[in-house]
Amino acid sequence: MRVLGIDPGLTRCGVGVVEGSVGRPLTLIDVNVIRTSASEHIAQRLVTIERGLDAWLDEFQPDAVAVERVFARSDSSTIMGTAQASGIALVxxxxxxxxxxxxxxxxxxxxxxxxxxxxxxxxxxxxxRILRLDAPPKPADAADALALAITHIWRGGAQARIDAALAAAGRRP
Structure with missing residues (x-):
């Protein structure tokens, strides 16, 4: 399974692709961040993120996408940008x-x-350690994107097998 992990952010949107399966060593395919400038209008920043994510999807052809769920923080301006970037990733x-x-x-x-x-x-x-890298990916948004992809392979892959077994047994997942 190949998963694109996305750590949504308006200034730095972390993206990382990991390949593997539960119980097998995972492999880093690529990792980076999509950057936008705070001096740009919000609409243009979201277009930049959309184009960047589309390019990653075109190049790496993932089987699934894992996005960090936005949660409330004390800084509402930060959460708004994160939520907007997250929406772009989902779309x-x-x-x-x-x-x-x-x-x-x-x-x-x-x-x-x-x-x-x-x-x-x-x-x-x-x-x-999990991906057997020489050094942690930088910035932290990139490492977080890889952590999302790893989590999805380990947890999402298991959930998909449970859902498939339930469907085969004639029960709704």
Whole structure:
């Protein structure tokens, strides 16, 4: 399974592609961030993110997309931009008919580090270890995107098998 992880952000939108399956070593395909300038109008920034995500989908042809679920923080200006970038990510994936999963930050932290309260450095260290990298991906948004893809492969892949088994048994997933 090949998964595009997206850590939505208006200034830096982390993107990372991981390939693998549960119980097998995972492989980093590519990782980066899509950047926009705060001096640009919000609409243009969202178009830049959309075009960037479309380019990643064209180049890497993922089987699924995993996006960080937006949650309330104290800074409403930050959450608004994150939510807008998240919406763009959902639209570009849905437009192509790709399965999209939303994972909470604590779910991702728990999946890759064993603790839902892990800090960014711990997540980066575990992504480095899981993917057998020489150094943690920078910036943290890139590492977070990879953590989302890893989480989806480990958890989303298992959920897909459960749903398929239920469907085969004639029950709704």
């Amino acid at each position: 570009v994936a849905a437009r192509r008919g790709l399965p999209v999963a939303l994972h909470t930050p604590s779910e991702v932290k728990a999946a890759v580090s064993g603790s839902g309260r892990a800090d960014k450095a711990q997540v980066g260290a575990m992504v480095t």
